[in-house]
Amino acid sequence: MEDVAEVVGVSVNTVSRALNDKPDINSDTKKKILEAVEKLNYHPNRLARGLRRQKSGIIGVIVADIANPYFSTMVKGLEEEATERDYSIILQDTDEKYQNEVDAIETMMEERVDGIILSPVQTEAGTVERLKEQHIPFVLVARKFSDIPTDYVISDERGGAYHATKFLLEKGHEKVAFINGPVHNSSALDRLKGYRRAFAENGVEPDEDLITHGAVSTEDGSRFFKLLYEKETDFSAVFAFSDFVALGVLSAAHAKDIKIPDDLEVVGYDDIEFTNCMSTPLPSVKVPKREMGRRALDILLKRIEFKGKVEEYGGEERFEVKLPTEFLERS
Amino acid sequence: MEDVAEVVGVSVNTVSRALNDKPDINSDTKKKILEAVEKLNYHPNRLARGLRRQKSGIIGVIVADIANPYFSTMVKGLEEEATERDYSIILQDTDEKYQNEVDAIETMMEERVDGIILSPVQTEAGTVERLKEQHIPFVLVARKFSDIPTDYVISDERGGAYHATKFLLEKGHEKVAFINGPVHNSSALDRLKGYRRAFAENGVEPDEDLITHGAVSTEDGSRFFKLLYEKETDFSAVFAFSDFVALGVLSAAHAKDIKIPDDLEVVGYDDIEFTNCMSTPLPSVKVPKREMGRRALDILLKRIEFKGKVEEYGGEERFEVKLPTEFLERS
DNA sequence: ATCATTAACCTTACCGTTAACCTTACCGAA
């Protein structure tokens, strides 16, 4: 910046003002400065700016598994919105391990991020509590804690699961197995509620033995299906926690020569791109992943901008966004 | 830091020394300082550290589409390695648009990243030229420029395509259509070489009309397949640029009541998780995506550390890493 | 002619660290 100032013959401060569209600057001078900036290929130093302004312009993003299209699509939305609004994002992946989440937040605090977007590993809630205590702006995405009030952006998991289950029940299946996600996971819990509601509405009780928890990966899907199948073959449909889990089910079913959808009907969740292209397409629940990312970032920036004004609302106002899901029948 | 210094009764410099494992510090003092750091919940400011050290500790990562598992898995590897080595990563997505790449690099220079990992949009090479000119450490991943020497980490695309094509030829297919990626894309070019080599080795010339370029998405796969099918039905197998493209082919074929693999045999590329789980699994080429990310970061850090010593090797030494691929037959 | 106003700058200090250099007390050797 000093070089630019020297070339133009002004002080560094004037250069700073020119670059930040501040008042008190002649438009001719400004033009000259911008030209010099261009010619010298000058790039303002965001570290220095951040240090002085006490605002890094960086948002921390912590997800459970970036390799999963569910999260990576969300991150895509986040990144788009961030770039549009001149923020950078720092990414960390927890691999669903709580300790990694703790470490990630530590790093982000040192990095002086202006706020955090978090998809929490939900085995413990300590990190979220700490973020609250320390008044670091943050927004949860995809997952929430029902007993801790925070800003969050989720999708209508209950509704999605409800429609998926209802679809199967209406097709005449009475025994619908549910291979659900981990019990601590809020998505899994909400989907279970939707599943139960669909049954309740039909005046039937679901068979509790057909409800299992803990499936995440494709392998889990295969494993859980085999276990269910071996001890209780009395079900004609499976509602899987995710498309990946559903794929595991399909794969295991295929190995056992079970015909889809005649012998067994399977429904997934998340609408991962490919599930539509299979020879027997997998019905699934479409989740607005990208939009979730965008919204979360938007809310976070609101929090950051109005940080001082939180008291105006008694510090109690929350952004609790639930975006609609859509069941895709794929007949 | 000042607070910590005051509590312990030393100067800030001593605190700094304690935190950076520098010499000239008494171990008792150090212990006291670390305790105070803990108690006060002090987090060193990386902005200030970066400013002073002229090293941000941040790596810029630019990919073409983070929502694509190919890239997101790579990023997972990158992130793992970066976290292990105490670097943070800033992520930007170009959406395969060159202008976004230009902007992304601009941002990263302002952010004073210590180096850049780039999967270039290859419609233009200006950004890479500029990175070279400005001596910014960078490593290309997944894609390279054959006419511009740089560090890069890619996979053996030629070999992968060769084996995939050979597989089809050996099964008796003489007419193998190739629905390839964009012509400017180095992966596509290398895969084409592999495709040709397999033919050459068989003493056959591929039918040039069966080679098409420009497919990326599932929709492209469907579209290109339909076009090929309409004007020339004389092929019994398709080698697709990616699993996504292959899915599009399968989907379109299914719509035309073409039986897989009896009427048409399809092979994909990338080994995206799900392709193994379909009722007729899709043969594909396994690419060590995660490993590519890790290696690229490792090389970048070497460059960063030895920045001053490049001259020792005449500034000419390059890291040109080609990781092995593996054809998955999935019989 | 005098003074207040204002546009357009300049000066200074500071953001939180760390590199480089200086200080002090103590110890053993000459």
Place this chain on the structure above:
DNA sequence: TTCGGTAAGGTTAACGGTAAGGTTAATGAT
């Protein structure tokens, strides 16, 4: 005793910006 060496610190300046407040010359009103 005097001196050099060393361990364990302290002091200062600088990294590259920006906020806050001061300066200057021109302008206009009185």
